[in-house]
Amino acid sequence: MKDSTVPSGIQSITSDVVHHTSNVPQSIDAHEDLGYYPIAFISCCLPYRDPRKRSDVLAPAETFSWTRQNGPVSLNLTAGTYIDGSGNPQLHLPFGRYARILLMWLTTSALKHQSRSFPLPTSARELLTELNITWGSARARDIITQLRALLATQCVVTHHEKRGDNFVDISEERFTIGTRARLHFSTDENYGDFDPSTISRIELSEQFYNYLVKGNFAPVLLTRWRRLIEENTSPLAADLFLWLALRAPQISKDTYVSWANLQGQVGSLVTPGRERDFAETVTRALGKVHEIYPEMRFTISGAKARSGFRGLVLHPSPDADLLEMNPRLQYEAIAKVQAAAERAGLVEPSRAYRGVNLQRLRGELMHSGLTAAESASDELLKAAVEVVLNRATKKPAHPQAFVRVSIANSPELLHSAPAPTVAVAAHTPANIPAAPAVSAPGTVQPYLCPVHQQMVQEKVCYECAVDLKAADTDHATASACWRALDSRLDDLHHAGVKTAAERVRFTHFAIIHGVN
Template sequence: MAEIHDLILRDGRDALKTAATTSLERQELDIAAEVMSDEETNIGITHAGFALTCLPHKKTDAEVWRRENGRVTLLVKPGFNRAGLPVGLPYGSRARMILLYLQTEALKTGSPEVELGGSMAAWMNRMGISVGGKSYRLIDEQATRLSMCSLTFFWDDKGGELFKNTNFVEGGLCLTEMSDNGRQKRLWTETARLSDDFFRSLKHHAVPVLESAVRALANRSLALDIYIWLAYRLHVLHHPTAVSWTALRGQFGAGFDDKAPMSQFRRTFLESQRLAVAAYPEARVEIDGQKGVILNPCRPPIAPRMIQVLLPEV
């Protein structure tokens, strides 16, 4: 258990927040306390590919989004509307939350057909995300971008290069808008269907995450990416593993100007890393100031026996 969690057990969150001197310390305490107080241990699911690469954090006009991590490279291309204009790439925390919902529900039900409307709205509300007004429009925009974009994974294999073209979903992805009194105002598409290729790959490369951790990080896309990465990496390690700042920037440095100094990325990464570790009490991550981070073997955020109960297909 990380130091922040030990301190909460010893002194309590309220006492520690009173003594906290920065906003980051207070956020860290709130996230750690929220995860530690979780009694339901609900599970979320994401594809392992998103533990190795990531979507943009901010809006971008790029024609192709490219992220690379070792032997794996992800390319994402925006789709086009009826007028032939690009709708843009999915980005930010809302796109990530929509994907988490779709992937989690698909594996829980064992079907690529996922219910939208009230079910998705209820999940978003449980994650602390409003689905009305401006927030609805943001979710709708990201849903449209996700439904129209295409992605290609490249990976090295036996001295050659392989690739796979696919989409997240087949057909349009539209949501139910909710009125202020909680009733449905408009129903577009009742269900979304993950593409067969993506669903098949998800079943073989699922990364379980803790729903309370996702909720605590729901508005922090970089911290959420780091949490998913740690959930994927740490429990399969057999010995401490160093990851350089160069490698970390290659994976998580989306949105940073190529000419920006490494110190700028390092400062931003470390702030988000602290929040990610706060949401993962078992995580053991050391910081080597000039070289990068050291990942140490530890338990996964979801116990294997819990995964077997909740997701027997995985």
């Protein structure tokens, strides 16, 4: 008998295990718009419905304070007061799909303008067009309401880690999303538009903007995301797509996420005694995600079981790193520096092998912490590329991303890869040593590392980076290295050097050591 709870695109293999069935990569338009979304709001989602209308589940105080948790990360939102067009105070949390669309728009606008202050379109109709929402005066009023609530919301992002010595490490970032707004709009229900003669403007808080520019955002393929956020009244599928796209490059082995853990993460409220409804709702939403994101492999386990593991199993999916979107911004600096160095004749020109740019691959692997890539010859990289692509059951849609993720998940390929079987062109020199990373002229100045007392030509001290990433580094050394790296990255940021990638990576290791 067909299981009516299983959506199209997901096939039931046994009575309690549901598998993702399609691995066929979906073609991606290279000109798809990119948007940007705060990572904290991907790990922990906004409410789906107005919490004030769920008094049957929540205590009155909880309708204005919302907390979601994902492993060691939690996000707490507290509603802020704003004054409406009639002069009355309003207090409520942002919720639903309009709040998510606006959060995507605010983050994207701030990063594209490279400023926390930017103007709104000259009319509500233009704003809805920019948000890709069909015009309607009622929708315009709802958008303005959610925008006001979003700007007034106070956020606390907390990293909570337990140490083996009976201590707990807690780091917090607190910010209000908006700090200033000048909105000129009509209160006429039949008009519901901005005053075209006066520019409306919003300003994000300095703390929220700094949180973003430190690298705490993820690129998003808007075409796919919009299909989910616009075609469904519930944005659960859109949230799951953001989460899966963010997780995909990090998965090197099967990862189990229970329904209970997922329930604590997403912006969903579950009526006591109806927990199975949550699993069915998520399963249906994942079916919608599968339709626009078939590259991601996952299994739903225990759909009908009353014991054992029940939840979502994420499988390694190298081709799910869509056009290298997740690490794209992190590697932009590497690509630009490499191009400048090639033009100046400082390094060997990049070569492509089976659709993979070897110099770029080396930089990407080094950037992700695989230091063996620095000394790997082009021939060794070719051998690793050959092994990865020969193992693929289907031709990857994006070889660069597929190979990078595969080698990062299996670093032994850089030590034991056999010689490639495809002949190399006669004019390609063999065993050319990897050229050292070269900074674009005038962008990165040398400095003296205060920890290791050595002059450093690159962005950060290599020895500090190694010590901070090593699991056995003692607390005092890790703390000293983090302070040195943190200060160096701040100096570079103020000098106009892009440091988002390094900031994200080293903050992660600092949190692990409990020194951030």
